[in-house]
Amino acid sequence: MQRGLIPGVLVLAVAAAAVGVFVTRATPIDSSPLAGRDSDPAKGETVFIASGCASCHAAPDAEGDAKLILAGGQRFPSDFGTFIAPNISPDPEAGIGAWTLGDFASAVKKGVSPDGQHYYPAFPYGSYLHMDDQDVVDLWAYWQTLPRDATPSQPHEVGFPFNIRRSVGVWKLLYLKDDWAVQIADTPELERGQYLVEALAHCGECHTPRDALGGMNRANWLGGAPNPTGRGMIPSLRPADLTWGPTEIVYYLETGFTPDFDSAGGHMVAVIENFAKLPASDREAVAAYLKALP
Incomplete structure (x- = not known):
């Protein structure tokens, strides 16, 4: 009886391996x-x-x-x-x-x-x-x-x-998810802000916590995360935590200076350098998106 099961188990194992190879292909x-x-x-x-x-x-x-x-x-x-x-x-x-x-x-x-x-x-x-x-x-x-x-x-x-x-x-x-992380009002400014934050500037990659396998926890989108370098935390950008107004966010993205007279550090310095080169409307769109987060 057991000998009869072995070929069937082997067939299932080979089939499972084949499926695994197929679905994980690049x-x-x-x-x-x-x-x-x-x-x-x-x-x-x-x-x-x-x-x-x-x-x-x-x-x-x-x-x-x-x-x-x-x-x-x-x-x-x-x-x-x-x-x-x-x-x-x-x-x-x-x-x-x-x-x-x-x-x-x-x-x-x-x-x-x-x-x-x-x-x-x-x-x-x-x-x-x-x-x-x-x-x-x-x-x-x-x-x-x-x-x-x-x-x-x-x-x-x-x-x-x-x-x-x-x-x-x-x-x-x-x-890998094709859908946007959050659903927000459909206006041209917010669409641009979402495209910048969630796609091009990939802000969620650093500002969203991850699980044990390194996947972003979308339920806490932009809710802050440990710094991969092991030094401190990357802050939350959710409205309850980021209390800056839109004008202050725009100014920070252009200059790197916070409302309390601090300045950006670490990898955020390069992010500020990039945003400072973009049109002012893009920085305003990012600020509008962040303030519109649920």
Whole structure:
């Protein structure tokens, strides 16, 4: 009797493994909606700034125009290991210069590499998946204007079992969500604010607490979280906790100065530098969104 069960168990095990392999595969984006679109590098620059690409991928301690050299090398510690930003300059060997627009869109919105591997969600594609297709096209066009750099990317310092890339497919099944984090009133200003906060500027990636597997706890959206560096807390942006008025939020996003005469520190310094370069209407839209949170 037991001998008769063994083949059936093996068949079920093989079938379960096959299903697991299928559902956790890295599937690139359908790039057909991107084909034939006109691109605007100037608009792409705005997307680049709002998305904070240089903030993570410029070389450590880069200043001024050197921040446009996306050589990578910055280190981002976490509970799962230390992730090191790769070279994403247009260099065809060390960077992403040999990629197609479809490759780029798959990486940004799906976290899938050109060779069919999952990227770790330290790359905030969980937020970028909301990015408008035209913004992706314009961003790629701007990317072609950036300087090349031949600095090799460094491997992440991630141990077992988190170094198994296939497991990221399970993470994506659990946590990648196409819907917006919150439902708010439908006005052009609030739509823009939501797009900036939840998609381009990916504010939730730092300001929302995470569970044991690193997924964002949407029930406490923007409710504050431990700093991945282990130093202090990243503050809540919910209206009950962030008591600043809209004008004070706008001023902070432009200057880095708080109403109580303190100033931004840590990674927020780079965020302020980016927001200061955006139109005033964008900072106002972010403030409107934050004050409209439930």
